[in-house]
Amino acid sequence: MRFRSFGRLAARLLVPLALLLGAAQVFAQDTDNLLPVTEAYKLSTDTNTPGVLKLHWTIAQDYYLYRGRMKFKGGDGITLGEATLPDGEKHHDEYLGDVETYHHNVDASIPYTVAPGTTRLTVSVQYQGCHEVEPKICYPPHTEKLDLPLPAGAAQAAPGAPTQTLGSALSQLGGKSAASPGMDAAPLPAEQAFRFEALARKPNELLLRWTMPRGYYLYRDQTVLHAKNIDGVKLNPQWPEGTSKDDPHFGKVTVYFDQLELPVTIDGDLAGRKQLDVEASFQGCQDGGLCYPLMTRAVSVDLSGGSVSTGQTTAGPAPEMPPATQNSLDVSLWYALLLALGGGLVLNLMPCVLPVLSIKAVGLIESGENPARRRVHALMYTAGVLASFIALGLIIISLKQAWGSQMQNPIVVAVLALIMLAVALSMSGVVQFGTSLGNTGSSLANRSGPIGDFFTGVLAVVVASPCTAPFMGTALAYAFAAPTVNALLVFVALGVGLALPFLAVGFVPAVARLLPRPGAWMETLKQVLAFPMYLAAVWLAWVLANQRGSDAVGLLLVAAVLLAMTLWWFERSRSRGVISRVFVAVLLVLAIAPVYMLAKLPAGTNRAATAEGVVAFTPAKLAELRKAGTPVFVDMTADWCITCKANEHTVLDTDAFRAQLKQTGTVYMKGDWTNEDPDITAFLQQYHTPGVPLYVVFPKSGGAGRQLPTVLTASLVEQALAEAAKSE
The missing domain is CATH 3.40.30.10 (Glutaredoxin)
Incomplete structure (x- = not known):
């Protein structure tokens, strides 16, 4: 162990020495054909975007720059955020180990803020590179001092705005703790932190939308709107309810997190105009971090509707809103409900829902010719589906999460896999759910109660959420942009579509008569239908392997074995005493423990680009x-x-x-x-x-x-x- 520690220490000492020796070769070798460092790596700047310094290196042929050797430092009154750099070419350097390098050219984007009274953007830029053919040399670290004019609107903070320094962020933002979500990440450029767009709902009504990453917010009372190049027209915003905040500079204010959708009515004579130029000035902050200077964005809005205009500036052409989503707000509620109903129906045919359908198929067959029993099955299953869709809709609308995003959580995936396994074991006859202590020999029709039907509907919605069926896209897009009541109606329509086949069987005698009569063959069918459930558990284990690796699958298998043991003993303990039932609870806790440990495993690597091309x-x-x-x-x-x-x-x-x-x-x-x-x-x-x-x-x-x-x-x-x- 001592030799290993010594080896690591020696390696740390030798790396700087190796860099110095490599740099010294500049003078020791024939350098007649080598370019001066500023010609080998030509640096140009762009300060046209307020709050963002853009750097561009043009790298000569046979030269390269190290990504990890770039350093940036702001001058007096300048605070720099974390630089955004593209991924470089990965390879192993004999002195530096695993490195990333750039050839030909590279761009860097650095967010910055300025203290009041600062008139120049002063930044020190350090970089280092090498010549990769003979003579193979490395230049010493080179530093360029930039002294640039500030763009309009960025020379100082807006009047009355918080001081623009990271060091004073806590005192600026009302005593936020160091663990605030925004404090852990470097501040984004203003264009990324506050995405602004506008469209016309009607000729005299606009919808303005600000979209912010998690941990950023916008001030309501620092937002000013006006119509450009037209007299006598006034824009009246209809502010939604926001979040109250105690601000040390502005006092008690209202702010908006995540996304603000602001309806705006147009008062005045538009004189037949088909287009309106809107200018919005606003200010926002990173929660627990810095506050941005006053920003101004101008957009041209097509008053005929259906066209989204954006006021943001990005590096390169910005992806515009596609025609399929531009009209999401113009879709009528009835049309969205019809699409949602159709999407819910199609969900019944999706592979992720079919295993759950097998459960209900057996349940409906077991109900036999009893109409009341069929109606209870259908109503309780529908209640479970609708309650789950409403809950899912509320979560998505309030948290702005996307459809199916809960499947990104490995614990959710593992729990679903275990549920699939437990249901499959039940259908295979290992354990019987829904039977009481003295009811083991009851008929098949009495094995499933209303509670079981309800939670089968819940399970159907959970496993259906990763699927995006045809017709659902437009309906869900409408739901995300519509008022809350309309959005919830869309989710209810999705639930009705998913439950509709079972409602038809329960309440339409002609459909019910198509079901086969109960008999001894049903037990065999139930056992056959258990195998899709086993396959669903296998599929979820595969998903978990891609999320957290082989260790996660190992933990899931341990949990599955313990769950099987729990169910086996649960079945044996039906006629035994309290101690046996306590042991069932102990086994269940042991089965849950490996699932809890999944959260501590690191996320797997992005596998999107593993295929060639x-x-x-x-x-x-x-x-x-x-x-x-x-x-x-x-x-x-x-x-x-x-x-x-x-x-x-x-x-x-x-x-x-x-x-x-x-x-x-x-x-x-x-x-x-x-x-x-x-x-x-x-x-x-x-x-x-x-x-x-x-x-x-x-x-x-x-x-x-x-x-x-x-x-x-x-x-x-x-x-x-x-x-x-x-x-x-």
Whole structure:
């Protein structure tokens, strides 16, 4: 152990020495053909965006820069946030170990804030690179002192705004603790922290929307709206209820977190205008972090409706709202309810719901010819479905979560796998649920009670949520943008659609007569239908392996064995005393313990780009490709998304699709949302999609991205790629 410790210490001491020796080679070797450091790495700057310093290095041929050797320091009155850098080329350096390097060019984006009275943007930029062919040398670390003019609006904080320094953030923001959500992360550039867009609901009514990442908020009373270049027109905002906050500078204020949707009425004569220029000035903060200077965004709104205008500035062409989601607010409530009803019906056919349907199929058959029994089955199952959809809708609306996002939690996945296993063991005859101590020999019709029907409906909704059926996309998009009451009605319609087949069996005698008569064959059928449940548990174990690795599967298997033991002893303890029942509880606790340990396992790596020719999604890489005029096919997927896997099998994992990518020069970019990813979540929110899958094709010309349906066909994708490759 002493020799190992000595070896690690020696390695730490030798790395700086090796860098110095490498730098010394500049003077020891023939340097006639080497470029000066500022010509090998030409640095240019862009300060046009208030609050963001953009740097660009043009790297000469046969030279490269180290990602990890870049350092940035602000001058007097300048506070820098964390620099945003793209991923570099990974390789092993004999002196530095595992490193990332850049060739040809690289861009960096650094958010900054300024103290009052500061008029210049002064920043020290340090970097280091090497010449990779003979003579192979490394330059010493080089520092450039930047002294740049500040853009308009960023020279100082807005009057009365909190001091723009991270060090005073706690006192500025009302005594937030160091564990506040926003304090743990570096502040985002203003364009990313506060995404602003607008559309016309009616010719005299607008909807303005601010979308913020978790931990950011917007001041209500620091927001000013006015119509540009038109006299006599006034914009009247209808402010929704916000969150009350004690602010040390502004006193008691109202703020908005996550997303603000602001209806605005237009008073005045528009004189037949079809377009209105709107300017919004606003201010917001990172909760527990810094506050941004006053921001001003201008948008042109199409008063005919259906067109979303954005006031944000991004690096490269910004993905615009696709036609499929631009009209989400213009869809009528009745049409959205009809689509939701159809989507709920189709959910009955999805593979993720079929195992649960097998439970209800047996239950309905067991009810025999008794109409009252069928109606109880149907009503209790429907009650469970509707209650679950309403609860799910409230969670999604309040937390702004996407459809199926609970499957990103490994504990949820593990619990569902164990539930599937327990139900399958019950259907196989290992254990009987719903029977009392002295009712072991009861008839099949008495084995399932109303409570069992209710929770079967709950389970159906839980396992259905990873699926995005046809017709559901538009309905859910409407629900996310509509008022709360309308949104909940959409979720109720989804529940009615899912439960409708069982309601028909329970209340329509003609449908009920189609069911076979009960008999001895039902026990065999029940045991046969247990196997889809076992397969569902296997599928969930596979999802868990992709989320947390093989250790998670090991813990799940331990929990499964303990659960099987618990159910076995539960069945044996029916006619025994209290001690046997206590032992059942002990075994159940032991079965739960491995599931609890899953939360402590690290998340698995992103597997989206493991296939050849697939690029992992990052906003920076997408912006880089679009800036270069490259068509891009963006695929947002997840391992627990059944529709995603079906599309991959039929369209995206085929030789024909790969040939089309090559023919059109399109880059296939894939985002893996199996685990939580803030960048993918922001992309989904930008397109107002209810969840994965999401497919967007960005054209070569740099125009708006085209969103494809959730269910793909080969001809549809071929047409989209061909259109994206055209130059306009």
